Amino acid sequence: MTGISLYGIVTEIKTSKDMFSLRIEDKTGAVWAKLHFDKSWSLGRLGMGHTVYISGLSSSLSPQKCLELSWLENDTGASFFNISCLPAFLNTSCLHKLLCLSDLSAHTSGAQVCRVWLDQIDHCHVDTRFMHTLCGNLVDESHTGDLECKFCHSICNSEVERTFHLKITLADDTKRLFAWCIGQTAAELLQISPDEFYELPEEEQIMYPSSLEHEKFIVTILNSRRQDCGRIAEQNDNMVDWEVTRAMKCQ
Ligand SMILES: [Zn+2]
Structure with a gap:
């Protein structure tokens, strides 16, 4: 599925050079989203407990049959807002x-x-x-x-x-x-x-x-x-x- 939007609170952040995994939580549960960047992180400040809105995510099933959400920086419809800092x-x-x-x-x-x-x-x-x-x-x-x-x-x-x-x-x-x-x-x-x-x-x-x-x-x-x-x-x-x-x- 593509074109998914998420609104929630960042409760965990795992980072590597060009891939960042965010655990996003709302009242109904939590999900991990993998954010991929061309070169490096480009979204400004983000920290634990921040409220974010992400659009343009796509979902797939991992080999372990877990739902995975991924987001590519330059995908059509991809946007990211840190509401806490707006x-x-x-x-x-x-x-x-x-x-x-x-x-x-x-x-x-x-x-x-x-x-x-x-x-x-x-x-x-x-x-x-x-x-x-x-x-x-x-x-x-x-x-x-x-x-x-x-x-x-x-x-x-x-x-x-x-x-x-x-x-x-x-x-x-x-x-x-x-x-x-x-x-x-x-x-x-x-x-x-x-x-x-x-x-x-x-x-x-x-x-x-x-x-x-x-x-x-x-x-x-x-x-x-x-x-x-x-x-x-x-x-x-x-x-x-x-x-x-x-x-x-x-x-
Ligand atoms: Zn940095």
């Missing part, structure tokens, strides 16, 4: 229900939208790192000194950009929540670009976040650590369960 999801009230932080639990599934302020700013962790521009994942330096993306399984020395790895407390009238984010979302919350921040003298870097206490945002937030699934290596050192995937400043 500005439209945040902007458009008919696409989401505004929740309080106390409505979120480890069992809340998929991306949710909340109106929050930044709280306990003294305890935030602002780290500047490099990320792989293609996939938005943090890179590591290998023993040979090359920059390596574990998500794409590639050496990406010339395809990196500076980014924030931010851990910060969000609050509303109902609850406080410690969350993490990277990339454009972290820059939006901090109201400064990673390069500008990096150029600041060390003393100003330390002082900078204090100006942001109680700044208000609408955020897309999701649980990036589900109890029932594994996690990709990049997130293993991250003990914070909630990821902010999109943020918009409120006036």
Whole structure:
């Protein structure tokens, strides 16, 4: 069968050089989809717990008689949207229900939208790192000194950009929540670009976040650590369960 569309939550990711397997879950169950790329991953940031819409999948039966879904990057009708990172999801009230932080639990599934302020700013962790521009994942330096993306399984020395790895407390009238984010979302919350921040003298870097206490945002937030699934290596050192995937400043 061809032309299948899927809407669900990514609960497991297995990656190799040009093939990525995603376990997609909804209320009715879970299925694995194999995504094939001409050269390398080209869909921007994707992480555990993200909500995605994929069209143009085709199905077949594996030799073990299991249903397999596959997707080719350049197939007619093939599209992929990471709903969790779409500005439209945040902007458009008919696409989401505004929740309080106390409505979120480890069992809340998929991306949710909340109106929050930044709280306990003294305890935030602002780290500047490099990320792989293609996939938005943090890179590591290998023993040979090359920059390596574990998500794409590639050496990406010339395809990196500076980014924030931010851990910060969000609050509303109902609850406080410690969350993490990277990339454009972290820059939006901090109201400064990673390069500008990096150029600041060390003393100003330390002082900078204090100006942001109680700044208000609408955020897309999701649980990036589900109890029932594994996690990709990049997130293993991250003990914070909630990821902010999109943020918009409120006036
Ligand atoms: Zn990558």
